[in-house]
Amino acid sequence: MGTGKRGLITAAVTVVLAVTVLAAPGTAFAAPDPGPSPSASTSPAPSTSPAPAPNKDLEAVRKKLDSLYRAAAVATEEYNAAEEKAKQQSAEIARLEKKIAEGREKLAELKDRAGAAARAQYRTGGLPPEAHLMLSDDPQEFLDGTRRVRQGQHAAKGLLGEMTRTQEDLEQYAKDATAQWKKLEAGRKAKATAQKKIEKQIAAAEKLESELAKQERERLAELEREAAQRAQTAWLDSGVLDEITGKATEQGKKAVQYATAQLGKSYQWGAEGPRTYDCSGLTSQAWASAGRGIPRTSQEQWKRLKHIAVQDMRPGDLIIYFDDASHVALYIGDGSIVHAPRPGRTVTIAGAGSMPILGVVRPDA
Structure with a gap:
């Protein structure tokens, strides 16, 4: 599957993939403001909503990252499917091209045989075999010739039929190849579309992660591990194992x-x-x-x-x-x-x- 791939960031961290609703990348989350200093005025401050706890902020980031990477995973499988179809279509086109080449060779051979028959008739003065028989004075020669004429007529009819079938096959192969080329082109467009989706989602996720401080990224990785462990524990607690x-x-x-x-x-x-x-x-x-x-x-x-x-x-x-x-x-x-x-x-x-x-x-x- 090699062409068109992009290198991505790496880190040895355990997996977390969770089902969430796709959200757009957000901005960095700040820690809550410190309380007033002792020297600050004691007059009542305007009412404000309390800032969310850092862990709650990071949990939202975790879910957002999961949704972005999930969207990238969906697009990746779309890309893989398009790539797989392209391989199959390319193989089918190659098969049809081989059939077309073989058909052309066969048609050329049949035309040569038809041409040889026409030249043979020309060498006999242009008279068909039936006319030569009618002019024969030998009864046995007439009877033997009649059988040869029938055989010749059958061969000529078979030759013409084979030429017709070969020509029809070539036309069908050409139509099939054209259809496969159209599918291949559609597959290329599907791959390009999926690639754009993948790159967009990954870029958004990387941007979101880059806005976190080192301590936040470490805590985020810990939250990912905790979420995975909670899901695994619930699964094991069901007794399925x-x-x-x-x-x-x-x-x-x-x-x-x-x-x-x-x-x-x-x-x-x-x-x-x-x-x-x-x-x-x-x-x-x-x-x-x-x-x-x-x-x-x-x-x-x-x-x-x-x-x-x-x-x-x-x-x-x-x-x-x-x-x-x-x-x-x-x-x-x-x-x-x-x-x-x-x-x-x-x-x-x-x-x-x-x-x-x-x-x-x-x-x-």
Whole structure:
């Protein structure tokens, strides 16, 4: 998926992705004003609303960042889908071009054969074979010639029919190729649109983070960890892990080994390794390493792979997150996943319940 990607900021921080409403980037949040000094006037001050607590301000920032990065994740999967279609369309165009080339060669050969037949008739004075037979005085020659004429007529008819079919095939191939080119062009536009969305959301998130002081960024990272831990704890408290006892298949083990070997590598939208990954790039390559090709995007993985109940999942299965199936991770067992979280983060291990689960799919069902 390589072309057109942009380098993004990196930081070794654990994943946080939470469902929130998309909001525009805001300004930096200031600490509450200090109280009046002893020398200040004791006259009543005008009534004002109390400033929000710093943690409350940072929680709002966290939610806003989550929404921006979630929007970027959705656009990333749109980009990946457009890229995948472009690959398929390019392959189809190449196939059609090969068919057209073969058809032209065949048509040229058929025309040569038709030309040879025409030249042979010219050498006989332009009389058709039937006329030559009528002029024959030998009855046996007449009967033998009649069979040859019938064979010749059948061959000529077959030649003309084959030429017609070949010409029709060429016209259809050309129409199909034109249609694929139009789809390819539409896909390029879709990719460009998705890329703009991605860059816009990431730029807004980076701007918002850049407006925070160092201490605020550290506290923000702590709030992200706390939010993920709360979600994971709630998931574990449901008792679901007690029901998950499935064992990995050999292919599943290979997929897990591949994914965990990528720990610490940076997230990059549209990337599928080997140095950087996005979420579905990591899962698709993990299963490719195990000898099983799966769809490239999280949405297609959700649509086309077999759905499995959460309590039946086993290491190697894919957990799809959020209502729009915009994020995916690989389950590694013991209630944990490995995934590529978002821009500014690295491939990491996290709790399987740290994000809203849409469902589970099995590549090697």
